């Protein structure tokens with residue numbers, strides 16, 4: 001094919017032949033994986049699990065394992081985008097999976113982050129209000145994505161909605177930018193070995209004083225947002241809602257409103 005034995009640089013024809021061969025193998029594997037969606041749905045049904053099929057913990061374990069696997073050329077970004085698409089496609093085949101996005105003053109960024117995290121398989125609606133996005137997150141197989149917006153404490157409403165939880169912080173890679181939106185749904189959140197827990201308090205103390213009090217009890221915290229007399233903190237690690245250290249932390253109205261994997265490249 002135009003190159004002598006021992007020639008280090010393969011010809012364009014040779015490289016394209018290899019690409020075509022790899023594409024054939026990839027397609028066969030993609031087809032096989034996509035075909036398992038029906039089996040996954042049937043297995044869940046047989047186990048009496050008829051609720052929302054999304055498993056954020058399982059997705060994080062899959063993605064983290066892939067990102068940590070040795071590679072020669074495929075970037076983290078490529079690996080993550082491909083597998084998010086595969087998992088989203090599987091989920092969309094299992095039930096009426098749908099997304100509703102509210103991005104506040106930056107709807108375009110929220111839409112972009114939503115597609116990066118949830119792929120193109122599920123239909124997406126752009127909501128006019130935070131309330132609309134939260135209401136959609138309570139519908140069967142619904143996910144709401146809401147932006148962090150100054151002076152808006154939509155996240156505080158989750159204190160009164162224990163079934164609704166933040167399960168993802170977007171984007172999932174630091175190189176894609178700071179975490180500026182959260183995904184909310186009626187799903188179980190589980191520890192994945194690299195997590196942040198979201199905790200709200202109505203304590204009027206300064207954020208630094210609250211961080212110090214938590215730190216004295218062994219809890220590493222970072223202020224995420226402050227609005228409407230409430231503060232939202234990200235705690236490093238996975239904390240259960242009934243954790244004794246959080247029970248004695250500052251504030252009279254306090255609570256865990258979800259947890260999410262930490263960014264995979266941090």
Ligand SMILES: O=C(O)C(=O)C[C@]1(C(=O)O)C=C[C@@H](O)C=C1
Nearest residue numbers: 040054055058059086087090091
């Ligand atoms: O393992 C499951 O429960 C699946 O539904 C499969 C799968 C996947 O494609 O790997 C898809 C969606 C879930 O959120 C997690 C994983």
